Each structure stands twice: as structure tokens, then as C-alpha cells.
Amino acid sequence: MGSGALGKLSEASAEEVSAVYKDLPPEAQANLKEALAALHKGNGLSIRSMISGSVAAVFEAASAETTYMDLVNALYAQVPETKSQVVKIFISAEPMDQYKTLGEQGVDAKGEVQYTVEEFSVGTKLTQEEAFAIFKGARDGLNSLSKAAVDETKSLKNPPQAVKTVVAAVAVLLQKPRGSWDDLRKMLTDQEFLPSLLSFEKDNVSTETLNELQWYLAHPDFQQERVKRVSAACVCLRDWVDCMHTFATTFQRLHMP
Structure with missing residues (x-):
């Protein structure tokens, strides 16, 4: 030109x-x-x-x-x-x-x-028995959520990077802004935040969202032991993300043609 x-x-x-x-x-x-x-x-x-x-x-x-x-x-x-x-x-x-x-x-x-x-691929097709076993093992991520843990996390003004990584992964699933800690704190302080986690439509997560989430899941700062060392409260959010990812990918694999 x-x-x-x-x-x-x-x-x-x-x-x-x-x-x-x-x-x-x-x-x-x-x-x-x-x-x-x-x-x-x-x-x-x-x-x-x-x-x-x-x-x-x-x-x-x-x-x-x-x-x-x-x-x-x-x-x-x-x-x-x-x-x-x-x-x-x-x-x-x-x-x-x-x-x-x-x-x-x-x-x-x-x-x-x-x-x-x-x-991007979520994996190969699963039988109903295989999917049920995975669903059963993933339920703990739903049971560990608590308002006290969310309150403690949102009170942090300058949290460790592992906390930022975990909360950003939550924002990926909820499709919320995640450009800064201020964005993430705004999400955490929303009165509907905890209810949105509990009612999250884990069977309706887009392929694009699952694809983006892979970077967070593999991040060194997202690993459970590292998160636990810097913030015990944030572990429940980390486990929720892991649980939702497992449910969403398993659902897609179960319903493959």
C-alpha cells in the first residue's frame, strides 16, 4: 500500500x-x-x-x-x-x-x-458413569464457600499476587472486569457476589471462557498449596473455580456427539 x-x-x-x-x-x-x-x-x-x-x-x-x-x-x-x-x-x-x-x-x-x-478441546467424550464419578468428587468446591472468607479477601488493600490471580479467575467465570485489584474488589463487595457463586450456571460455561481460564488454572500462583500459604480465606474461592471448571468441562464431555 x-x-x-x-x-x-x-x-x-x-x-x-x-x-x-x-x-x-x-x-x-x-x-x-x-x-x-x-x-x-x-x-x-x-x-x-x-x-x-x-x-x-x-x-x-x-x-x-x-x-x-x-x-x-x-x-x-x-x-x-x-x-x-x-x-x-x-x-x-x-x-x-x-x-x-x-x-x-x-x-x-x-x-x-x-x-x-x-x-481448544475439553477432552474426549465421557460415559454417564464416568461423568457421575467426576461430578461426585468435585462437589467439595461448592461446600467450602463462606461469607467470612469472602469478607476477609475483599478487605485486603494490596493482597499477594496469588490472591489476585485466584480472584481474577473467579472474574473470568463471572465475566466481570479484571484489569486491576480495584475492579476485583468491586466484584467482591457486590452484595450479589456470594449468591452468584452459589447459583452459578456451571452447565452453561462457554468454550471461550473455559479456554481463557486455562492460563489461570496452570498458573503457579493458583496452585492450592501456594494459595493456602498466603491466604487461607482465599482457598475457598480457588477451590470454587477448580470445581466449576471440572463441572463445566465434564458436562461438555458428557454431551459430546
Whole structure:
């Protein structure tokens, strides 16, 4: 795309670009993404597909503190179909450590990373007997919730990272804002928070939500023993997340064709 076309593109409103973009054929959409990446060059981190070779997203807020999930969320926003896919981000030819920042891995926040995707799966089909056994073993996560534990957790002004990770995982399931501890405390202080956990529709969790939740479940700070060491009260929320994940994935596996 020539400099004149880039200039016209830079003058267009977001609504105008969006209206034109959705009607373009795939090749033209790829060209437009490259043009937008060119406009933003030097102002953000480019996220390039290793399959198509095109820049799929630009993360303008990238910094040394940016994490894997920050990049994935940027990709989710700009390429919505990736919400139901497992995203693997590569730094040069090496997979990015999902729990380290760009700075910790020596990545230029104004440079580029690459990514590939594969379809997310909850596993293979289960029989009714197999599913019943899993459901029975997972019920403890429902029984351990308490108002006292929630009150203690929400009273923390600057909690350990493990607490933030657990409460953010709860927010993923409830589809609540989770950009900061203030967002999470707002969720915890809502009078309907505990009732929403007790009445949560565990048989109706979307594939996109289960996919996003995987990062939290595997996080070192989410593991039960680590959470217990920093906040005994928060363990019940951690176990609730684990329980809801087990129920939701088992339900999907039971009802596979």
C-alpha cells in the first residue's frame, strides 16, 4: 500500500474503517491489517501470524511489564475467533513463557512477536458413569464457600499476587472486569457476589471462557498449596473455580456427539 493510501487510511474514522473492513475479502483484510500495522509501527508491539505471515494485531500499550495474557487479550480484541483457540506466542523461534513479562524475557516492547493457534478441546467424550464419578468428587468446591472468607479477601488493600490471580479467575467465570485489584474488589463487595457463586450456571460455561481460564488454572500462583500459604480465606474461592471448571468441562464431555 502506497504512502498516499496510508495517509487516507490514517484520516478515516474507526467506524468508517470497520464498515469497509467487514465487507472486504480475506486477502484485502490481510492487506488492511498490514497497513494499520505500518501506521502504528514504533508505537506498539506487532503480533504476527506464523501461518499467514501477516500482522494480526498491534498492542499499543506494550511495556516491559506486559505478559502473555496481555498479548492474548489484545489478540482476542482484534481477532475475535482466537477466543476459542489455544494461542501460542513465540519470541524469535522459542515459545514465550506464559508467566514471565516481556522485560524478563528480553523482548522489545516496540518490536514483534509471532503466534500460532490450535483448536481448544475439553477432552474426549465421557460415559454417564464416568461423568457421575467426576461430578461426585468435585462437589467439595461448592461446600467450602463462606461469607467470612469472602469478607476477609475483599478487605485486603494490596493482597499477594496469588490472591489476585485466584480472584481474577473467579472474574473470568463471572465475566466481570479484571484489569486491576480495584475492579476485583468491586466484584467482591457486590452484595450479589456470594449468591452468584452459589447459583452459578456451571452447565452453561462457554468454550471461550473455559479456554481463557486455562492460563489461570496452570498458573503457579493458583496452585492450592501456594494459595493456602498466603491466604487461607482465599482457598475457598480457588477451590470454587477448580470445581466449576471440572463441572463445566465434564458436562461438555458428557454431551459430546
